[in-house]
Amino acid sequence: MIKYIGSKRGLVPLIVKVVQALPGVKTVLDPFSGTARVGHALKAAGYAVTASDHNAYAATLATCYIQSDRGRLERKASRLIAEFNALPGQAGYFTETFCRRSRYFQPHNGARVDAIREAIEHKDLEPELKAVLLTSLMEAADRVDSTTGLQMAYLKQWAPRAHNDLELRLPDLLPRARHGAGKALQLEAQQSAEQFPVDLAYLDPPYNQHSYLGNYHIWETLVLWDKPEVYGVACKRIDCRNRRSVFNSKKLFKEAFGTLIKSIRARYLVVSFNNEGYINQKEMRELLRGRGEVAVLENDYKRYVGAQIGIYNPAGVKVGRISHLRNKEYLFVAGPRLPAARLEQLTRPAGGEQLELL
Numbered sequence: 595m596i597k598y599i600g601s602k603r604g605l606v607p608l609i610v611k612v613v614q615a616l617p618g619v620k621t622v623l624d625p626f627s628g629t630a631r632v633g634h635a636l637k638a639a640g641y642a643v644t645a646s647d648h649n650a651y652a653a654t655l656a657t658c659y660i661q662s663d664r665g666r667l668e669r670k671a672s673r674l675i676a677e678f679n680a681l682p683g684q685a686g687y688f689t690e691t692f693c694r695r696s697r698y699f700q701p702h703n704g705a706r707v708d709a710i711r712e713a714i715e716h717k718d719l720e721p722e723l724k725a726v727l728l729t730s731l732m733e734a735a736d737r738v739d740s741t742t743g744l745q746m747a748y749l750k751q752w753a754p755r756a757h758n759d760l761e762l763r764l765p766d767l768l769p770r771a772r773h774g775a776g777k778a779l780q781l782e783a784q785q786s787a788e789q790f791p792v793d794l795a796y797l798d799p800p801y802n803q804h805s806y807l808g809n810y811h812i813w814e815t816l817v818l819w820d821k822p823e824v825y826g827v828a829c830k831r832i833d834c835r836n837r838r839s840v841f842n843s844k845k846l847f848k849e850a851f852g853t854l855i856k857s858i859r860a861r862y863l864v865v866s867f868n869n870e871g872y873i874n875q876k877e878m879r880e881l882l883r884g885r886g887e888v889a890v891l892e893n894d895y896k897r898y899v900g901a902q903i904g905i906y907n908p909a910g911v912k913v914g915r916i917s918h919l920r921n922k923e924y925l926f927v928a929g930p931r932l933p934a935a936r937l938e939q940l941t942r943p944a945g946g947e948q949l950e951l952l
Contacts, residue, residue: 595629595655596736597743599809602798602866605893605923606635609864612891612927613794614639615936616862620773621792623860625783626799628652628806630659633776634768636796642774646786648839649806651732651813656778657725663775664767671726674717675762678727684709687821692812696829697748703738703760707731707816710762715819725778730762732813737761744809747828783841784854791859799851800841801871808834847872852881862929869922878926886930889937893923 602609609632613619620642624633627645629652637643637660645656683705693704714727740749740756770776779786787795800806807814811830815822823832840850851873855863863885867878875890882888927937 595631595634595659596733596810596813597741598629598631599744599804602632605866605925606632608891608893608925609796609866610635610639612864612925612937613641613796615933616794616927616929617933619793619862621794623786623790623792623795623858624798625781625786625795625854626797627656627660627778628798630656630778632796632798634659634766637768637771637776640772642771642776644777644779644786644790644792646779646781646783648780648782649810649814650780651810651817652806653778653780654725654728654817655732657722658729658765658767660776661778662722662726662767663770665769667723667726668764668767670723671730671767672764674723674727675730675764678710678713678731679762681706681709681713684712686712688816691815691824691829695824696827697752698739698741698745698812699735700738700740700752700756703735703756706760707735711816711819726765726767727762728817729765732816733765734760734762735812735816745812745828745830746804746809782839784850784857787854787858793860794862794864795858795860796864796866797854797858798866799847799854800839801868803842803844805834805838805842807831807837844872848877848881855881855885862927865924865926865928867924867926869924875924878924882926882928885928887928887932887934889927889932889934891925891927891937893925 613622613636622636622641622643624643624645627633627647630645633643633645633656643660645660647653647656683702685701685705686708688708688711689701689704692698693701710731714724719727738756738758738760740753742749808830811834815831824830825832840846863882865878865882879888879890
């Protein structure tokens with residue numbers, strides 16, 4: 595899957611174990627689905643997942659990884675991937691914007707992206723198949739980009755991977771989950787919370803002021819293919835200036851997240867958050883107390899790589915010191931009559947997690 599700040603790659607096994615420890619769970623809502631990594635793992639574990647995100651690229655990833663089933667689409671997608679891999683490059687908007695005006699990709703790969711994206715657009719594809727191909731293209735571009743994982747900026751010198759040739763691969767499609775079909779939506783978190791009753795909701799909201807649209811604006815443009823006006827050195831979409839989430843606002847976050855928690859129609863809530871977020875562990879506990887008992891699992895993690903290299907000015911001169919290289923990721927579990935013994939037991943093998951039951 596694409597590189598993504600806030601990715602739960604290291605936390606996914608624990609999240610799945612937590613969900614499996616809660617009795618009677620068959621259906622799950624993920625209203626901040628992002629790359630769909632967590633939803634994909636829960637689908638693999640058999641749960642019927644509804645994944646939603648307000649960004650188009652994230653909804654596309656969810657359509658691929660949550661809603662689409664391997665048996666129906668694998669052959670069609672593989673045939674089209676082979677066809678698109680054989681296309682010669684043809685430079686267009688993507689190359690001009692993200693390879694010449696900026697330096698996210700080598701021009702020869704930008705031209706391939708242009709050619710493949712135009713080919714996808716001109717085929718009459720059903721939505722799920724189109725989402726699989728767009729996901730394949732996003733992931734192919736991600737493997738040859740020249741960033742630290744964010745599209746707020748690009749590296750001064752080409753990353754070694756940027757010299758590789760772009761190649762589409764079939765995404766890791768899953769068969770339909772035993773508890774039912776998955777569903778992908780493009781809704782605000784509050785809308786999905788109000789509309790879809792489930793057994794459990796997994797919440798992974800933004801932690802700070804940086805919007806995911808601004809961090810991954812290239813993927814939004816690649817999916818929408820609206821060839822928008824851009825601004826700044828980073829060539830961001832013009833709508834990055836006004837498409838903001840309340841969850842990216844320090845002033846609005848607590849009230850908005852509290853409203854969301856109250857609105858969710860689920861027996862259990864599992865919430866990911868960390869010690870660099872807008873609210874602290876105590877405040878999060880207070881928001882969750884109305885949902886029943888609360889358990890808090892604490893994990894120690896290495897910070898995003900940008901925190902380690904972002905202390906140099908544009909001239910390459912060191913201008914500051916790194917404050918810290920690790921942070922704490924919290925996994926809050928809320929619901930009636932939590933199985934405390936089972937939750938405590940599953941954290942022991944990993945060695946680094948601590949469980950506190952309230």
